[in-house]
Amino acid sequence: MHRTNTCGELNLNDLGKEVILAGWVQKSRDLGGMTFIDVRDRYGITQLVFNMDEDKDLCAQAREISREYVIKVTGKVVERSNKNPKIPTGEIELKVSALEVLNAAKLPPFLIEDETDGGDDLRMKYRYLDLRRAPLRNNMILRHKMAQEIRKYLDNQNFLEVETPVLIKSTPEGARDFVVPSRMNPGEFYALPQSPQTFKQLLMVSGFDRYFQIVKCFRDEDLRADRQPEFTQIDCEMAFIEQEDILNLFEGLTTHLFKNVKGIEIGDFPRMSYADAMRLYGSDKPDTRFGMQFVELNELAKGKGFPVFDGAELVVGINAKGCAHYTRKQLDELTDFIKRPQVGATGMVYCRFNADGTLKSSVDKFYNEEDLKAWSAAFNGEPGDLFLILSGNADKVRKQLNELRLEMGNRLGLRDKNKFAPLWVIDFPLLEWDEESGRYHAMHHPFTSPKPEDISLLDTNPGEVRANAYDLVINGTEIGGGSIRIHDRTLQSLMFKHLGFSKDEAQKQFGFLLDAFEYGAPPHGGIAFGFDRLVSIFSGLDSIRDVIAFPKNNSGRDVMIDSPSTIADNQMKELHIKTTV
Amino acid sequence: MHRTNTCGELNLNDLGKEVILAGWVQKSRDLGGMTFIDVRDRYGITQLVFNMDEDKDLCAQAREISREYVIKVTGKVVERSNKNPKIPTGEIELKVSALEVLNAAKLPPFLIEDETDGGDDLRMKYRYLDLRRAPLRNNMILRHKMAQEIRKYLDNQNFLEVETPVLIKSTPEGARDFVVPSRMNPGEFYALPQSPQTFKQLLMVSGFDRYFQIVKCFRDEDLRADRQPEFTQIDCEMAFIEQEDILNLFEGLTTHLFKNVKGIEIGDFPRMSYADAMRLYGSDKPDTRFGMQFVELNELAKGKGFPVFDGAELVVGINAKGCAHYTRKQLDELTDFIKRPQVGATGMVYCRFNADGTLKSSVDKFYNEEDLKAWSAAFNGEPGDLFLILSGNADKVRKQLNELRLEMGNRLGLRDKNKFAPLWVIDFPLLEWDEESGRYHAMHHPFTSPKPEDISLLDTNPGEVRANAYDLVINGTEIGGGSIRIHDRTLQSLMFKHLGFSKDEAQKQFGFLLDAFEYGAPPHGGIAFGFDRLVSIFSGLDSIRDVIAFPKNNSGRDVMIDSPSTIADNQMKELHIKTTV
Known part of the structure; x- marks a missing residue:
């Protein structure tokens, strides 16, 4: 047996017990004839004690081992003379009777401590060591807890988690798609989803009523400090609802998370029109702290x-x-x-x-x-x-x-990072002018519905048309956004036309959705939260990188596994592609 | 407001209530001066009643609408004379006072009923309609419930769900990798994971202790009826454990699922060595029903x-x-x-x-x-x-x-599909001879540890070396498998050598893992369950296709969205690739 207990659970109630612990050597120090070793696992740290007078060989063995060795020790729980009130195990120590080195460790390239001396590049290369540090580990635990609470909340609200495909179809905004050559379909490609948008709408057409998914999405764009080529979305869609229902439900979800994960009562979420946000803050994601x-x-x-x-x-x-x-x-x-x-x-x-x-x-x-x-x-x-x-x-x-x-x-x-100011920004414009292409683009996406009273402006003053679209902003960061969708083939076709699609292009790209709208599509709408971003807000970090276990750097590289990398010529041949470099 | 209630909840307790329902027309029939419409949503079916004598216009309007129309009705809950004990709403009906067509529907290409007249191809093309049928919807609901219960169980057991990357590195078994050209790193490719194997092992090196993930994996192989290019795995890894711990824990998980999702007490799981399974059943996944x-x-x-x-x-x-x-x-x-x-x-x-x-x-x-x-x-x-x-x-x-x-x-x-016979098959061979390449391959994967007592056979009789590897089989179907891993650089290098890797190749492909083993890797092991397969067993289906919302066909195509598809030349140019067809 490798252990009877973890390194975080023994206390005065366990005095006299014979236990086995296993973990990593956090630090060790010799004091006169004594040697103290802090052994660490995910759950905590326990102090081990060895005594030169009582067992010379064992103590000498203990003095041989260094930081980050993996050890297994047997011993008796005894009361500590020099108590440490800061940790749950701080009132006891383990008087070790047997010590086994499960694995030795080279000197780590940086300190495995809360404050480390490792630079970004080194920490990325040895991510598995960086993840041993408590701040990163705690971010991952926080992320796990949040995901669990999100699922619990949405399950209680009758949402079904449905997995949508990762291998989908490239879209006209394809420049930002990652693509995957198909071996079985020569010359053709799958694309990785920038979001499961059309699939979740189809699930509404299918009558699933309330869908969610915590799902990886992909976007191949030049990476700013705070973007990742793969990111995680809390993706939701509901049928037979109005904007108000969605805002209330996801205000509820966010409130639940703040309460159950951070113990904070966050209060009501104010709402502000896009026009007011721009007028009063010059931003569609104002920091209202x-x-x-x-x-x-x-x-x-x-x-x-x-x-x-x-x-x-x-x-x-x-x-x-x-x-x-x-x-x-x-x-x-x-x-x-x-x-x-x-x-x-x-x-x-x-x-x-x-x-x-x-x-x-x-x-x-x-x-x-x-x-x-x-x-x-x-x-x-x-x-x-x-x-x-x-x-x-x-x-x-x-x-x-x-x-x-x-x-x-x-x-x-x-x-203040410990203060949280949520805000719904609503009534976004439907379209925004794009200088480069000289035409209007969808501000959210082509499936967002215009406000009925503004539809007549589509021909005369497209920039003035407001959408049934909304964003949740916390502390000046966009946490997520969504809209009431179009569920009518005629209106969706009109939107495609205004976005510069020919009828043929629209049918080729989104024919399945247009067709679906003819078989009884319910009114529906949804929202997607950036999960990485939400976790980073909760953990008080500016960057999402440290809430992702294995992030990529600004060139989209994973420097730990050295990816992307070249592949063999015969592999490319099988995939019917050649590189052009 | 679109509705006050769902179509599955009204009963005699609601008599006299004025309610609003919305949903799809399942069927309608005229009986003398009456018209009856069954309106359906995810939650059930409610009978609507219209009376020509009482409101001629309304009843005439009701007679205009066809199957799969999306309607919204206001009415009063009344007791039904002709009760249907088979459905929860069967004792009441809704006497409609207002009817609104939210969306009309064309005649569906096949019957939206439990038994449909649609062939496979048609149902795949209109998957969003096929998903309206109760059997498919119930599979998705079952899948959701199972995922929720799995997470609940593993969370209770201190497992942390950690997301591992989807854009990783191609491996030497790369022929089955899907790859993704990198725009930012010309001539280089990411690969989609066949499993998060190395990442979960690194998480053990990081001290995460207990990891799980319900995660999409990808394998580009010729598709048999029951394989999909993207599939979902329940992926787990634990540190400081032995095989026995893993078998017990995942026996517990499986028992929990049978009990909480299907209400079945499944009893203890027998164990059988690979050698016995082959001798007694001629299969490493015997059907022991x-x-x-x-x-x-x-x-x-x-x-x-x-x-x-x-x-x-x-x-x-x-x-x-x-x-x-x-x-x-x-x-x-x-x-x-x-x-x-x-x-x-x-x-x-x-x-x-x-x-x-x-x-x-x-x-x-x-x-x-x-x-x-x-x-x-x-x-x-x-x-x-x-x-x-x-x-x-x-x-x-x-x-x-x-x-x-x-x-x-x-x-x-x-x-019998309603009988469940689980079995652990243990003591798998470490290696199996591959005729085609004329050398040994890892039977599970290169990270599986040999039984210590068999290591000496590696040089003399490699085929006889047994691994610390195990599979869970239910009803003759492999549900999952795993192993105790190697956590020592020397042994891992030896394994790579026996698998035909040169020292350079091993370092190039898996250097990060070999390196990680030098910084204090704990003993660890894990398991992965095929989630699609597990759901199909629970739903009594032979194929995994109908437990996946949007599956691909045997050519790896999604015929609904028509993917894979060609992409634009300038998109390929940006990705530094050309097709060779």
Whole structure:
């Protein structure tokens, strides 16, 4: 038998028991004639004790073993003199009578401790060692718990988990598809799903009523720090429902997770239209852990002779509460920040509401005290506040001010990782203009239904058509989104037409769905949550990489297994392909 | 609101309630001035009633709608005069006051009923309609329940579900890998996993202790009726355990599923060595719902001048209880059966134990009554029995007799789908000889550990080395298998050598695992169950196809979405590949 107990469970109740433990050597130290070894497994750490006086050979053997050795020990549970209240086993230790090395270990390339000295690359290469560290292990345990709770909740709500295929068909947005050559069907390819969208809609047509799946999806796009080529989605679809039902149910799911996994009562989820989110935060995923909403100043700031504002489509600012004391240097830093290419503003106007009640701006030449007082009133200003104002093209300046707002949130410590602010953003536009292709694209996807009252705008003013689409945002991160779908062949065909599909293309790509809509498709809608993202929010991490057991790097490589890699010529021959490099 | 209730929940307790239902028209019939419509959803069927005398327009409207229309009705729950005790809603009906067609339906290409008139091809093309039929829907519900119960059980046993990557590395057995060209790494490919084997072992090296995953795996092989290119595995791995622990734990899981999903107490799982299974059943996955074990007759049947037996390596038979009355025609059918190319025997000897106590064989020329009595004793024969005997090369004749035994089991109705006979087959050979490549292959996989006492045979008699490997068999179907793994670099390298890997190849392909074994790998082992297969056993189906929502056909095609398909030239260009067809 390898063990009678784990390394996390023995305590004073077990005094005198003869037990067997197995695990990894966390550390060892010799103190006079004694040797102490901390042995670790997933469940905890137990202190082993060896005594030179009592058993010289055994103690000498213990002194031979190093960190990360896998050992098995037999011994008796005894009370510890020097108790450690921080760990559950801290009141006992094991007086070892037999020690067996199950496997020796070379010196690890980095410290297996909460704070490690390993760089990213080394930790990725030896991911199996990095995963031994408690923070990573805890992320995986958290992920497991969340998945279990999600399934429990959805099962209770009558959802059925149905597995949809991984080998599917490439779509017109195929540039982002991973494809798989078919050996049995020469010259043809499967594609890996970017989402199970059409399959879950077909399940609604089949009458499954409530579907979910925690499922891998794939997207071959250039990877930013926080994207992975394969990612996991909590994918859901419901029939005979309206937007309100979906928002309530997934608000319920999220609330359940916060409560049961983190012990947090998160309260109601506010709702905000896309238009308001853009107007008040310059973002469709505002971080509402803090206020600092945008204040538009066109009325108050234009027409006073300041050419920058006069020529701008929009003058808009934020009130950085209590920042009137900012030094020239600090203000210059902010100006540098907004001028970074990623933000792209050309300049910033500021106005201090000094503690003494006076107002002082960087554009005093153009605005008198009355003007500034009016600004201040618009900002709900108080002594000590600092107003930061940008101007320019409305869409662009909102995005720039969003960056500045988030930066100020960081500087003021308003983005607390232990605080959670959920928000439903609703009424998204159906279409968005794509400069590159010179046509409209679906903002969510081609299956999203337009609001009935806006359908008439499709021909005249497509950009104004609102969709029955919604996103869940937590702390400025998009957790998921969904929509009420089209369930009618005529409307779906109209959508394809507006998205630039010819009738033939639409039939070739999505004929099965259009056909399905003719055999009795129920009204339906759904939502998908990014599971990696949700776990990272719960674990207080900025990146999803450390909530994934074996992630890929920014070049899409798994450096541990050295993948992707070349394959044999005869393998390619069997698959009817050649490489062109 | 689309509905207040589902179509499966209303009963006499709801009399008088005003409700809204939505669903599909299962059927409708007009009886005099009345029209009855059965409306269906996932949860059940409710009868709607319309009365020409009371509301002519509404009843006329009801008469316009056809099967599979999606409708929404408002009405009052009333008691039914003509009750249907077979369904939960059979005592009530809904007296409809308003009817709305949510979506019309064309006539489906086949009947949406338990027994359909649709052929396989048509049902695959319109899978979303086939899935409306109760038998398929129930399979999916069963699958969901089983997955939920599996997770619950394993979670209770401290297993963590950890997701392993889908985009991994092609292996030397790569001919069966699906590959994915990498856009970002020109000329290189990912492979889809045939199993998460190495990752789950790395998780043990990481100290995860108990891992599981219900996970899609992929194998590109020519598809028999009962294989799918993508299939689902219940994949598990444990550290610090021995074979006995794994068998007990997964016996527990299987027992839990039978009990909680099917309400069956399945009892203890017998164990049988691979050698015994081959000797007694000619198969490593014997159907033990019935006996009819093999009886070897070399001692009794050879040396009596019958050249066929005398020249055979093995003479072996079965006792078909109570079949002495078989006619010449029935015996000829059996002879034809064993001569089919799939079975490949050349002839069969039979011996009747007649009701009158006499013995009569097809080889009376060579064997006298004493001889036949000795045979009968070996078969534990009783009056009325029929002995069927094959002979030839031992391996081949066992396989042939296995087929004959199963055929007799079918003919005698001994393979009852409602009876479940589990069996652990243990002590598998480590290696098996592959004629084609002229070398030994791993019978399970290269990571399986040999029995310590057999390691010395590796050089002298590799075929005799037994592995710490085991399969779970239910009703003659392999449900899963696993092994205690190698956790030592030296032994793993030795195995690779015996499997024909050069040192360089082994390092290139599995260097990460060999390296990992040097940093403190615990003893570990695991198992994987075929989930599709397990569900099909539970649902009493011969094929896995109908427990998969969207399966592929025997050419690996999804005929519903028409995949695989060609992709655009510029897409191939981006992926640095060309087709060669």
